[in-house]
Amino acid sequence: MPEVEVNGTRLYYQQAGAGPDVLLVHAVTSNQAVWMFAGLVDALAQDYRVTTYDLRGHGASERPQSGYTSAAMAKDFAELHSALGLGPAALVGHSFGGVVAMHAALDYPQTVRGIILSDSFFPGLKHIEPNFGKMNIWADLRATFQKVGVDLGDTVDFTRLFRATAELSPENFKTLEDIYGAFGRGWLRQLPKLAETNCGDEVLEVAGLTAERISGMTQPVIALYDEFSPFLATCEWLKKHVARCSVEIIPNAKHLALVENTPAFTDAVRRHLKALTL
Amino acid sequence: MNSDRILSDLAAVVGQTFPDRDFPPVDLESRAFADLGLASIDLVVLAERLELHYGKKLPFGMFLKGLRERGADDVSLGDLVAFLQHNV
16 A cells, blocks of 8 residues: 655555646545545546545554644645655645645645635634534534434534444444445444544644634635535635635535535636646 | 456455455455445555556546446445456
8 A cells, every 4th residue: 555654653645647736635534535436536637646645543544642633734744745755736625634734834835835625614713613513514413323322412522423433332333334324334434443542632723723824824725615514704714814815615515515516516626726736 | 358357356356455354255246335344445445456456547536426426325346347347
C-alpha cells in the first residue's frame, strides 16, 4: 500500500492523474473512499495530479491516541506534501477536511495555492454559528441510534457517538449496519475504533484557528455550502471577512453535497479548480 | 479474458490483499460488502492491488459512481468482473 510516515504517524494515500496538484481532504469519521465512490478522483485526474489520503485515525491510516486537532492534521498534511514532493496545491476539504485545509494554508502557505471548502464548520467561528450542535445530520443520526435504544443527546458530541457505538451489542451493531446499508457500513465500523482516541474532543478544539486568523487568509477561498446546510452563517461570515473568498451554494444538499448532489458538486469543483490553478 | 479467469484472479487478489481474513468461496453472485465483509476503504485498497495485478490504471471511481447511480446497494463480483473484462 502507498504509505508515508509523517508527523510520527503512518498515512495511507493514493495518487492519480498528472498536472497541477490537487489534494482531497475528507471529513471526520469518513475516509478517502468517499472521493472515489463519488467519481471525483477519476473526474479530476483528467487534468490534475490528484492525491487523496486518510486522515490519521481514519480509513487505512495509523490510529494514534492523539493529534486530531486541525493544527496537528495540518502538520500531517504539510509533511505529506513534502514527502511526496508536491507543488503548491489546491485543497478540497469536506467539512472538517476544510478546516484542515484552511489551517494548512495559514501555517504552511508555500504548500497551498488555494482552498475549496465543502460545508465546513470552524470551531473558531462557533460564536457566530447558531446551528452548531443542532445540525440536521446529527438529528438524523440520533433518530437512527434511538432505534437500538441509544440516546446520543441533542447536541453534537463525537466522543459520545464513538463510545456509544463501541458499547453496542453485536445484535444492535448488526441492526445499524443493516440500516446504513452496504455503502454506509464502513463508516459505522470506523466509529468504535475512534473511541480509542482523543479524536472526538480534539477535532472540536479551536487549536489556534481563531476568527482573527481565518480573516487573515490571503490565498483564494472558494466556499461551497449546501443549500440546506446548517452552517450558512459560517458561509456568510467567510464571504464578509476573508478577502479572496467567493461563495457558491450547491442545491439539494444538506451537508454531503459530494454524495447528495454529485453532478453539481463535481461541476463546481472543476470550475473553481480551473480558476485556482491557472 | 473470460469471466472465469478474471473471477479466479479477483479471488486470488482479494486473498492476497487481506491475508488475515477468512473469505467464503466466491462466485459471480457474491457481494463485496455483504458476503465478503469488505468496507468502502477496503475497495480503495483492493482497486490499487488490482491495478498492480493488471499493470494499468482502472477507472474504479466511474464504475462505483455508476453503481450508486443505478441504486445498487452492494458491489457484486459479477459487476466487478464485467468491469475488469471491459477495462483490462
